[in-house]
Amino acid sequence: MKTQNPAAVVYRPIGVIRSGHIEASRTPIQPEYAAGCPGRAEIFPEFADGLRDLEGFSHVFLLYHFHRAGETRLTVKPFLQDIERGVFATRAPSRPNPIGLSLVTLTGREGNILFLDGLDILDGTPLLDIKPYVSRFDRTVSTRNGWQEEVNQETAEKLGRRMSPLPDE
């Protein structure tokens, strides 16, 4: 069967991320490097019923639109390494479909507001979806971590925070 490029898909944000990150260059690159960076997801009231029971989970995946991603580049130098890589082998924002994925801590819910920690997301980012993190599905043991294995832990932690202060600073 010949593959035809399927039609475009259209999504409408379900809410907005509120965080202390207002400059991309000072925003941690992953939740792993965003300890002590709290924030909120403000879900639009028409979707509030969909949040029922979410507060039972300690961690959630946020899927969001990188609204300040800039133009698509198929190869990029990742934040952690000065070597050009295929964009799909990185988490860089300049992807053909600029969808962000962050696994963050859910600290509470009040109605349509989610209280979050470990936020690596710019303030004002449009939120597309929320999924619960379920240990029995999601805590995978990977055997190979590609070019990431060339970056030592100290370098990753230093570069990963991107000048965001440590919690005790």
Add this chain to the structure above:
Amino acid sequence: MKTQNPAAVVYRPIGVIRSGHIEASRTPIQPEYAAGCPGRAEIFPEFADGLRDLEGFSHVFLLYHFHRAGETRLTVKPFLQDIERGVFATRAPSRPNPIGLSLVTLTGREGNILFLDGLDILDGTPLLDIKPYVSRFDRTVSTRNGWQEEVNQETAEKLGRRMSPLPDE
């Protein structure tokens, strides 16, 4: 600041998933229950340069459009339990933005074709993005798993496969 509903976002598929799953009702609900379900991601040639270095990773996140999701429901009975839950507290397809997220095994790459295992995705599904799974970012220890903790492991494994045969059957 008053929150305004931000504009819709438009994405174009970067490829198509090929799997042995042609009926939704017989498709495993998660990669965890899809051992022995191989398949491919056929990336459109114009995006092939973005795949460079991806083969170094043993696991990848696939983000895709649930093209047969049906209408949005804000509360659903999840596959694993007969109790109505908020859709964002489940991984059900009938979400406001029907984006699927699966963490699958990458067994190889030939040009623009990715060879995959552990596929819980219907054949013909439009692929939106690929991200490498990086142990140092993604292997989170969650402390609370919500309603999922009410489902025992045996039930989850039985229901999770959804009649997909075991590898040795």
